[in-house]
Amino acid sequence: MSRPSTLFDKVWDRHVVAAETDDTPAVLYVDLHLVHEVTSPQAFAEIESRGLKVRRPDRTFATLDHSTPTLPAGPDGERPYDTPASKAQVQTLEDNCARHGVSLAGWDSADRGVVHVMGPELGLTQPGMTVVCGDSHTATHGAFGTLAFGIGTSEVGHVLATQCLLQRKAKAMRVTVDGRLQPGVSGKDVALAMIARLGFGGGTGFVIEYAGEAIRSLDMEGRMTVCNMSIEAGARAGMIAPDATTVAWLQGRKHVPQGDAFGRAAADWLTLKSDAGAVFDAEVRIDGSAIRPMATWGTTPDAGSPIGEVVPVPHDASGEKALAYMGFTAGAATTAYPVDVVFIGSCTNGRLPDLRAAAEVLRGRKVKPGLRVLVVPGSEAVRRDAEAEGLDRVFIDAGAEWRIPGCSMCLAMNGDRVAPGQLAVSTSNRNFEGRQGPGARTILASPATAAATAITGVLTDPRVFMAEGTSLKQASAARETVGVQNA
Amino acid sequence: MPEPLKTLTSKAVVLSQSNIDTDQIIPGRFLSTTTREGLGAQAFYDWRYEADGKPKPEAVLNRIDPTEHRILLAGRNFACGSSREHAPWALLDYGFRAVVSTEIADIFTSNALKNGLLPIVVDQATWDDLAAHAEQPITVDLESSTIRRGNAQPVTFEVERFARRCLLDGVDTLGWLQGQLPAIEAFEHRTETV
Numbered sequence A: 001m002s003r004p005s006t007l008f009d010k011v012w013d014r015h016v017v018a019a020e021t022d023d024t025p026a027v028l029y030v031d032l033h034l035v036h037e038v039t040s041p042q043a044f045a046e047i048e049s050r051g052l053k054v055r056r057p058d059r060t061f062a063t064l065d066h067s068t069p070t071l072p073a074g075p076d077g078e079r080p081y082d083t084p085a086s087k088a089q090v091q092t093l094e095d096n097c098a099r100h101g102v103s104l105a106g107w108d109s110a111d112r113g114v115v116h117v118m119g120p121e122l123g124l125t126q127p128g129m130t131v132v133c134g135d136s137h138t139a140t141h142g143a144f145g146t147l148a149f150g151i152g153t154s155e156v157g158h159v160l161a162t163q164c165l166l167q168r169k170a171k172a173m174r175v176t177v178d179g180r181l182q183p184g185v186s187g188k189d190v191a192l193a194m195i196a197r198l199g200f201g202g203g204t205g206f207v208i209e210y211a212g213e214a215i216r217s218l219d220m221e222g223r224m225t226v227c228n229m230s231i232e233a234g235a236r237a238g239m240i241a242p243d244a245t246t247v248a249w250l251q252g253r254k255h256v257p258q259g260d261a262f263g264r265a266a267a268d269w270l271t272l273k274s275d276a277g278a279v280f281d282a283e284v285r286i287d288g289s290a291i292r293p294m295a296t297w298g299t300t301p302d303a304g305s306p307i308g309e310v311v312p313v314p315h316d317a318s319g320e321k322a323l324a325y326m327g328f329t330a331g332a333a334t335t336a337y338p339v340d341v342v343f344i345g346s347c348t349n350g351r352l353p354d355l356r357a358a359a360e361v362l363r364g365r366k367v368k369p370g371l372r373v374l375v376v377p378g379s380e381a382v383r384r385d386a387e388a389e390g391l392d393r394v395f396i397d398a399g400a401e402w403r404i405p406g407c408s409m410c411l412a413m414n415g416d417r418v419a420p421g422q423l424a425v426s427t428s429n430r431n432f433e434g435r436q437g438p439g440a441r442t443i444l445a446s447p448a449t450a451a452a453t454a455i456t457g458v459l460t461d462p463r464v465f466m467a468e469g470t471s472l473k474q475a476s477a478a479r480e481t482v483g484v485q486n487a
Numbered sequence B: 001m002p003e004p005l006k007t008l009t010s011k012a013v014v015l016s017q018s019n020i021d022t023d024q025i026i027p028g029r030f031l032s033t034t035t036r037e038g039l040g041a042q043a044f045y046d047w048r049y050e051a052d053g054k055p056k057p058e059a060v061l062n063r064i065d066p067t068e069h070r071i072l073l074a075g076r077n078f079a080c081g082s083s084r085e086h087a088p089w090a091l092l093d094y095g096f097r098a099v100v101s102t103e104i105a106d107i108f109t110s111n112a113l114k115n116g117l118l119p120i121v122v123d124q125a126t127w128d129d130l131a132a133h134a135e136q137p138i139t140v141d142l143e144s145s146t147i148r149r150g151n152a153q154p155v156t157f158e159v160e161r162f163a164r165r166c167l168l169d170g171v172d173t174l175g176w177l178q179g180q181l182p183a184i185e186a187f188e189h190r191t192e193t194v
């Protein structure tokens, strides 16, 4: 009998064109290559300088997301690009796709979205595939039992030209999140708890498989949020074995097989799981029932703790620098600092259930005066669905801005940024110094937490607004217990 | 294609902070470029310049002569974060040819090697020793995969063997991969015609 294998082994083995040797990495076949405007221009230029074409345009899909404005075009049809360079970058991708016959979800496409929101939504991402993109959050697609990871621009060129990559196989880690998640605890809280546990860099060199009851209980969007943040623990990929939830979510999507072919595909997908007795290079267990709504207090995504805990005493110079940057004091409650901006969106938390969770909290309530709240759907499809449900009205009535899809304030390269010194609560994935704009300070949290914070003006555990039968009076009493002063 | 890199002797700059992420190395707002060139001016921009663009005189990277400091000695978990290849492009354009840390992020390692920037992982004791004698030149030898301070005992480091060969012999990675096309076509034939 062959040795029991992991989910990672199974997907890897299906894609080996030439096996790894001491002297050479494996040649690994790529089923799906996603492309965006920021990390691709130099790759297209490289292959063109060699007289090469995109070898498999049918396996290559592009979108515009990172440098795109989230305000609509003006009356003259001009889009409000942040800089001429952003506009040129978008045009470069449009030209490259046209020249190479690559499908582009461009400005006029109903499919356009943040690359990791769009791929699964269109059913481009399917279990058992290898998926790459010049973007570190490609791990998102692993929620479908794919091997999905970010690559650099040179490798984008390799895939464009050959549909393959040179890869050494990573080690395998299993993170098992047992137990039942408490109400009000989302995939984002699981991700932040996992990263706090592994440490920033704790997953370096590994592909993580997420398992356990708490993971299984998440919807596909929640699973994508968890896999999305694998890179924040240093792991290039995160994977979850496909199950009935996965199959149901994919059925009927644009690029998945239809009819009988779907049944055959689904039967194959459901074989993709780690065998009993499969051995991992590392195993981590987390008690899911103990996870509470999480938020970060430092400038690395692992610097997080349950909302309501105090800022810990730094244990080294880097920790001290992080607190100095954030303007936080060890021993103070993380809920003590006035927040200036709330951002709800990104490939981590810009999907329909994320917007629903935020809208649930904001419905019939008002954003604290003076606070800026930006809600940016992850794709055109999310925008359409949200608007059909009236979520846009909930946000606008509460006093938030409802924008058009894109990466927006997640990386602040499109002009949507947090001003120097301002404190933001963001549903994105990185709280690095200056990530959301020079001098911007970022707290990472879930959509529900971001929405609760928008109401109170300080970091707030969303459960104060979620408890069944909570009247506004009770909620405001709860607000006081989390340290909000009434102005 | 990167310049072949065999051996390098240079002084090092020490940035001892851990978790220096790629947003510090090259902030996101400078990624709106369609070329690889010229990013050295924006390397560590927010560490080197005030919001109004004035250089910060205290910033070590503004005080040194980059042509004499080709090695960056960085704290643990260097270049974590984004997959942007702009990070090694910026470091190379600034003047670095090697980065030494106790832990370096995976994607950055792969990106750096493809551009001729050598990522070197050493143990804490070696790192401490190098940092404590930062004024002494460091010699990196790729053939023997060793790093040595002054005339001290060389310490070996690991480099993925194929990447090492590419750097030493100037092997063109994409060209090599194209040499695999018959196998790639056979793979497609096998897997796509079921």
Ligand code: SF4
Residues within 6 Å of the ligand: A065, A066, A114, A115, A116, A135, A137, A346, A347, A348, A406, A407, A410, A411, A428, A429
């Ligand atoms: S939303 Fe943020 S993390 Fe996701 S692809 Fe865009 S910039 Fe990257």
